Amino acid sequence: MHKFLIRSFVSSLVLLFTLTVAAVAKDVKAAFVYIGPTGDHGWTYQHDVGRKAVEAAGFKTTYVEGVPESADAERVLRQLANSGHDVIFTTSFGYMNPTNKVAKEFPNVKFEHATGYKREHPNVSTYAARFYEGRTILGTIAGTMTKSNVIGYVASFPIPEVIRGINSFTLAAQKVNPNIKTKIVWAFTWYDPGKEAEAAKALIDQGADVIAQHTDSTAIVQMAEKAGVYAFGQASDMDKFAPKAVLTSVENNWGPYYVDRVKAVANGTWSQKDTWHGIGDGMVVISDLDSQMPADLRSKVKKLQADLASGKVHSFTGPIYDQKGNLMVAEGKTADDGMLAGMMTYVKGVEGDIPK
Amino acid sequence: MIIDINFIGLIIASIMASAVPLILASCGELITERSGVLNLGVEGMMIIGAISGFALMTVTGSLIIAVFGAMLAGVLISTIFAFLTQTLITNHVATGLALTIFGIGISAMIGKNFVGIPGKEFPVLFEGLKDTIPLLGPILFGHSIVFYFAFSLPFITSYFLKKTKIGLIVRAVGDSPESASNQGINVRLVRYACILYGGAMSGLAGAYLSMIYTPQWIENMTGGRGWIALALVVFSTWNPIKILIGAMIFGGLTIIQFHMQAIGVRIPVQFLTALPYIVTIIVLVVISRDSRKIRLSTPSSLGKSFHKDN
Numbered sequence: 001m002h003k004f005l006i007r008s009f010v011s012s013l014v015l016l017f018t019l020t021v022a023a024v025a026k027d028v029k030a031a032f033v034y035i036g037p038t039g040d041h042g043w044t045y046q047h048d049v050g051r052k053a054v055e056a057a058g059f060k061t062t063y064v065e066g067v068p069e070s071a072d073a074e075r076v077l078r079q080l081a082n083s084g085h086d087v088i089f090t091t092s093f094g095y096m097n098p099t100n101k102v103a104k105e106f107p108n109v110k111f112e113h114a115t116g117y118k119r120e121h122p123n124v125s126t127y128a129a130r131f132y133e134g135r136t137i138l139g140t141i142a143g144t145m146t147k148s149n150v151i152g153y154v155a156s157f158p159i160p161e162v163i164r165g166i167n168s169f170t171l172a173a174q175k176v177n178p179n180i181k182t183k184i185v186w187a188f189t190w191y192d193p194g195k196e197a198e199a200a201k202a203l204i205d206q207g208a209d210v211i212a213q214h215t216d217s218t219a220i221v222q223m224a225e226k227a228g229v230y231a232f233g234q235a236s237d238m239d240k241f242a243p244k245a246v247l248t249s250v251e252n253n254w255g256p257y258y259v260d261r262v263k264a265v266a267n268g269t270w271s272q273k274d275t276w277h278g279i280g281d282g283m284v285v286i287s288d289l290d291s292q293m294p295a296d297l298r299s300k301v302k303k304l305q306a307d308l309a310s311g312k313v314h315s316f317t318g319p320i321y322d323q324k325g326n327l328m329v330a331e332g333k334t335a336d337d338g339m340l341a342g343m344m345t346y347v348k349g350v351e352g353d354i355p356k
Numbered sequence: 357m358i359i360d361i362n363f364i365g366l367i368i369a370s371i372m373a374s375a376v377p378l379i380l381a382s383c384g385e386l387i388t389e390r391s392g393v394l395n396l397g398v399e400g401m402m403i404i405g406a407i408s409g410f411a412l413m414t415v416t417g418s419l420i421i422a423v424f425g426a427m428l429a430g431v432l433i434s435t436i437f438a439f440l441t442q443t444l445i446t447n448h449v450a451t452g453l454a455l456t457i458f459g460i461g462i463s464a465m466i467g468k469n470f471v472g473i474p475g476k477e478f479p480v481l482f483e484g485l486k487d488t489i490p491l492l493g494p495i496l497f498g499h500s501i502v503f504y505f506a507f508s509l510p511f512i513t514s515y516f517l518k519k520t521k522i523g524l525i526v527r528a529v530g531d532s533p534e535s536a537s538n539q540g541i542n543v544r545l546v547r548y549a550c551i552l553y554g555g556a557m558s559g560l561a562g563a564y565l566s567m568i569y570t571p572q573w574i575e576n577m578t579g580g581r582g583w584i585a586l587a588l589v590v591f592s593t594w595n596p597i598k599i600l601i602g603a604m605i606f607g608g609l610t611i612i613q614f615h616m617q618a619i620g621v622r623i624p625v626q627f628l629t630a631l632p633y634i635v636t637i638i639v640l641v642v643i644s645r646d647s648r649k650i651r652l653s654t655p656s657s658l659g660k661s662f663h664k665d666n
Contacts, residue, residue: 036575037464037575037576038471039464039467039468039471039574039575040471040574040575041471041472041572041574045471045472152618183618184617184618185614185617185618186617186625187614188625188626188629191574192579193565193570193572193574193577193579194374194565194569194570194577194579194581195579195610196570197569197570198370198374198610198611198614199614201370201611201614202367202370202611202614202615202617202618203614203618205363205366205367205370205615206363206615206618206619217570217572217574218474218572219570219572222474222475222570222571222572223570236472240474241474241572242474351620352617352620352622353622355622355625
């Protein structure tokens, strides 16, 4: 009898708790606006993984995929704000102006814009990830693992985000191997498997034995697998696509941030913020390190990961020179966020010019 | 940089590999157009082939079922087009465009469950012979069966159109459906068959992309190759052998450009992306200056509906 009482007491507590969660879930509705299809297994896919985490935390979510970065975006945002959503995540750089414009019309709806810098109204926050920290790790691995000393890099578009990645990668690779050369090929696409594979093949044919990528599809790691060279996964863990080629992946992990922010809306504690999280906050995640890497490299990478997370090591620590030999960051200093956000020059050691 | 002869072989081999889907889809569309039907749905049929091939490969595990299934899917979707344009006599251009939009949409819907699954390895032939001959080794050996089929298809197509009776019937139907009909040829049947054949080849082209070239499924993975294939048919002035040359040029543009980038030479990418279409327009302008040439190479009734009772 005694046991029964305790049991029913516990179960009613659980029930009460569940009901409370359900009540909260009913209250807050989050919407997500995607640039691509959720089926891209890249940028949008990872945002959608984050959305599912919000759903799993007990909140209602909706999403609109394939929204062009034009007047269409405004229309979609207005509709979402009108249909009772409390917080709207806009997950592409091009939504910056539409987000701010619509935010003005709906002061009670919270807006969260990814990778932008405009927060014109108190109900607009911005967030981005320090992917360049992940690239410091990839550069370290690439510089160590290459035998030909030629590293290929498939880039998407010449914007600060991508230039920063190339610089961070090259600085790290040079640190462990001063003889390396980074060959860059611009694919001028974020997502075109055929083109990406062709770009990777061109680099491999020209002697690259490690390929890094800043485009989103898995075509590059598959090409590397076929050609017997190394590669790194982008945005999500791509190991299963190329088990021999992929040494590790840099994953975009938006879930914790999304859950945090939606919870803040539910609790009424949401306030405007500019978030730029890296490895330390778990927004940038390094996948399992492949066993093909020598044990000492793996432990070195683990340590570097911990130091990047704690802030002991910064990806851009001086002295850093640009291609012409001008000092960009003085010895002992690190690049500040303003410099990182607008980085449009290559560091010394990167070959070629930035296309216009 | 030292450019050795094997390096050139590798570049040519990658250009040929990128030309395969263009050759397949163009040769299929060429037969369709030769019968007087303009099917602008190539992109849609290709993407349907891509998802069908990939889905069947994942579900059944059999590459043979997947390849033939993709061709069958191309046939099925082109049946819709054939029914609309031949039986219900709808406008070819509008129906073809609708087919492309339909194909892209439905492939995305079916494909939702196949995202993020790695493809299977497709067997290649004569892998061991690759290093035996310099330059020619990587060009001739170590490719999939679809690759060899694609490179023989223009010759087969050319022979079919010029030397066989059925080929002659196809051309007759395309040039003058009225006379062909008066000769007792079932114009509608011939056109149906040509449309379905075009669908099968587009389906195979799509399967090549999702199963061999970049073995994975993602939305919109054909990336406009269907439109290039269409442009290629015009570029070739309906000559299968010229399709072979055109596909190498169109497919090779990006690859050459990537190699130039890696070496350090820059060409504006936007220009290169537009180049296939610019070249096609130039070819159109050139051939339309000579009325005799148009009459010789263009199927006279292309895109025109045929009413039997006329």
